[in-house]
Amino acid sequence: MNNAYMESTDQVLVHTYNRFPVIFDHGDGVHLYDEDGKEYLDFAAGIAVSSLGYGNPEIAETMKNQIDKLCHISNLYYTKPILNAATRLKAASQMDRVFFTNSGTEAIEGALKSARKYAYSKNNGRFEFIAMEHSFHGRSMGALSVTGTEKYRTPFEPLVGGVKFAKYNNLESVKALITDKTCAVIMETLQGEGGIYPAEKEFLQGVKQLCEENDMLLILDEIQCGMGRTGTMFAWQDYDVKPDIMCMAKAIGNGVPVGAFAMTEQVAEYSLAPGDHGTTYGGGPLVCATVDKVLEIFERDHIVDHVKEVAPYLEEKLDELVEKYDIVTARRGKGLIQGLVVTKPVGQIVNAALEEGLVVISAGSDVVRFVPPLVITRADVDEMIVKLEKAIVKANQ
Secondary structure, three states, rough: HHHHHHHHHHOOOOOOOOOOOOOEEEEEEEEEEOOOEEEEEEOOOOHHHHOOOOOOOOHHHHHHHHHHHHOOOOOOOOHHHHHHHHHHHHHHHHEEEEEEEEHHHHHHHHHHHHHHHHHHHHHOOOOOOEEEOOOOOOOHHHHHHHHHHHHHHHHHHOOOEEEEEEEEOOOOHHHOOOOOEEEEEEEEEEOOOOOOOEHHHHHHHHHHHHHHHHOOEEEEEEOOOOOOOOOOOOOOHHOOOOOOEEEEEHHOOEOOOEEEEEEEEHHHHHHOOOOOOOOOOOHHHHHHHHHHHHHHHHHHHHHHHHHHHHHHHHHHHHHHHHHHHEEEEEEEEEEEEEEEEOOOHHHHHHHHHHHOEEOOOEOOEEEEEEEOOOOOOOOHHHHHHHHHHHOOOOOOO
16 A cells, blocks of 8 residues: 555656655654554654654644634735744844745845845945855755756756855865955855765854955855754854854744745845845744744753753764774764765665664765754664664675
């Protein structure tokens, strides 16, 4: 019966995903359950989305209450949920102005437009972007244009022009690309899809200094690495570097489709004005009520402090696997976004883990990625390691 469902799904959807052979039915805490009732420990969190886990009763109740009141009204009118959510997000992000979107990709689009409009308003003739090799910012034409992985871009060219790619964690490569036409540098504070590479402190600080010296903006993509995952509310907050524009999504809604970009007051002053940008659904009452509740829980339950407590234990256990198995060659990451570099096809390990009741995903062609709900415990880490070891052994046979 399950095979029939999967085959029928593949026949009605555009084939843009090679899905794993499982039909998930529901989740509870840090576990997922398939149609047959089999339990899976989730160390993927819907690609770093469900940071508070599944079935959180407070979030569910908040959504139910808002559904009974108002789901959509458009941005032509005021609502209390958008004020509450934006106020909390402004405080958490330490930025000044917020624009809600439906996704991370849309947040990137808004950030790119904001940077271009900033340069236009200042009449400085700047329009080019410097992005990073091996970066990932989304699938739309604008976001794809600044995504530094050629295989993603090539089938859809020509893309938005005026983009150059520097080497991540190589300040000289950034410096070499700056011209009097460069309006902004865009980068992930920690590269996710590109293989779990955190920015080096000297690099990020150096890029910020270059931006200040050359009248350029710094756009940081925190869509995957933000919201407490690295041990600070947003990853840049551990670098003593503040972006001019920041993009967020995924965990700010814990499962509801929402993103946002935020900017400093200085950027806002010279950037988007009425008529420059918009969204029909972004910032709707339902998603904003949820964002408000998610941020309330993060603050009240000290989620970031919990990440700081459990992450070193996860790192320790993953490091032990590097020492124990020849096919595991390195660990990279920060906080609760970690990667193991493997010499076997990463898909073999991911599939073997699924058979053992463990959900993990890949990052690039040779990295097993771990982005669990931020509420995991040491016991969950221990359970994960047992299942993962079995998968590694199976893949190495």
